Amino acid sequence: MTAAVETVAPRAARPSAGPWRQALRRLARNRSAMIAAAGLVLIVLACALAPVYAGSIAHTDPFTSNASGTAVVNGARVPVLAQSTEGLGLGVTPIGPTWNPGSFFLGADNQGRDVMARLLYGGRNSLMIGLSSAALCCVLATLLGVLAGYFGGWIDAVLSRFFDVIWAFPVYLLAICLSVVLLTSGLHVGPIHIDAGSLALPVVIIALIYVPYVARPLRGQVIALRNKEFLHAAVGLGASDLRIMRREVLPNVLPTVVVFLPLMTALNMLTESALSFLSVGVQSPDASWGTIINDGLALLYTRPAITIAAGLCVGLTAVALNVLGDGVRDALDPNARLRGGA
């Protein structure tokens, strides 16, 4: 019961605050969500500064092979790629972590590239793909969900069956199918042209496969709204369908979309890393956290730092996004709190 008092009190104290401002205040009071947000800001800043790190601190180009390069460790100059001494001595073992931010902080990968610099650059791609595919997914899902729920009839029937099929299709398999085909030829539909190696390709693919996950609950909400009195009132005033959808329906479903955004960003980033790990996501020479984990797979027992660091980046970012997402949900949906839910 105390929760009810908490959520009502600020409304009484400041009657002018709108629902979004109230939600923001509730979010700001949620300590774990704020810690997660701060962590996210740090991660984003670090990745945004990747060129600064590569150019001014590590003095390295993380995208070209550096097989004959050398590095200074404990005052001695050593090759970045050492001939393997185990077995037949055929392979090469890259230099391990030096813990010196100036050069090969986390060691090198099997092409002699600085892993720390690649991690930061890879983070830019992982975050960019996660966020933009979540945004694209939410926009498409809102559009389709509102259309299906508002108009009903055959539009709803067609869209809902479409959602059902995509929903029943295992997401990774659908993504793999689309990626395999599009990675070789690119995407050319009407005015949209995306080249085969483009980073926009995983963005579009991941956004498309998750559309039903967001659109289906939105459609349900819109159907419930359709029978509300304020909607009948708008119809009675002679408002057009477009105006009703934009001015009456959309503001009511927007909180749900906002709740989905951080959760979908985390999910999409994980999907990207899995696809990249399977070599059908981000394509070389571009890096993402998934491709770095994949690079580290062959070196797991000799240079585990590569895999561990990249995996921790994905995992921690996803944890932060999920905690923040839970906070946003609690802030926008006080009823969920009243019921004492998760």
Next chain:
Amino acid sequence: MIGYILRRFGAAVLVLFAISVLVFLIFFATPGVDPAARIAGKNADPATLAQVRASFGFDRPLPVQYVLMMKHLFVSHDLTSFVNRGTLVIPQIIDAVPVTLSLVVGAAVIWMVLGVGMGTLAGAMRGTLVDPLVMLLGVFGVSLPVYWLGEVVNLITQKQLHGSVFSWVPPLGYAPLSQGVGQWALHLLFPWLTLALLYAGIYARLLRGELINALNEDYVRTARAKGLSERRILIRHALRCSLIPIVSLFGLDFGALVGGAALLTEVVFGLPGVGKLTYQALQNLDLPVIMGTVLYAAFFVVLANAVVDVLYARLDPRVRRA
């Protein structure tokens, strides 16, 4: 009930048909590259291309091509890989199925037991240490990449601590049941635990929330007023209702696992299941194999969902009327 089962499986067949059409269109009708060149793999010679064109009927209309493809896949079982010349796709998949099922079923048993156990404990012991632990595991469950966790597990059990604590862990790979149940389970133990840990966290967290909601319901108050023991209220009244969403989630996850997460786990633990097959096919863009494994996995997913819906209807008779 029988009417519901028939309707549900009828719908499943329709969905499978739709999925097969979708896969067919993705592979054969996306504009861009000649589908024959895709099927034949990288750098195919003109003779192979001509052979592919004839065998898949690329000079004929799309519906005919679809029927021919399905015939290769499901009737004559003679879809061949063009990257590994002459390898028949379907027998390869059928050989790999027991490995994938061993992995997924074992993991599912562990995560249901763990997840329901921890969730019930957390729901019943709110405010104790169990509570934040379950919440934390739940967040990790949706956040950590399963293949990465598998690699870390491998690093510890196969390399770092293999000399001491984990010297009993067999090398990566699969031991068929014919070598004895013990070897089979020993080889699958860590893959099972890796998969199960993440899912157990998700399920425990969900169940905890459901249980807390259920314990606030009127029927629980009534049960208390009747003088039932707390234990009986928790298990016979609250838990029973709270398990319904868990069951429906289980159907989706079980299917998704066969089609996705198991794929990654198989790759990391070197288990020669359908996922590993897909992975190898992806490495050399072996399209016939990818198509075969995708449709196989979709079959399992749709079947699992249908079975779960039927179980759901058994648990909750209201569903049957929907």
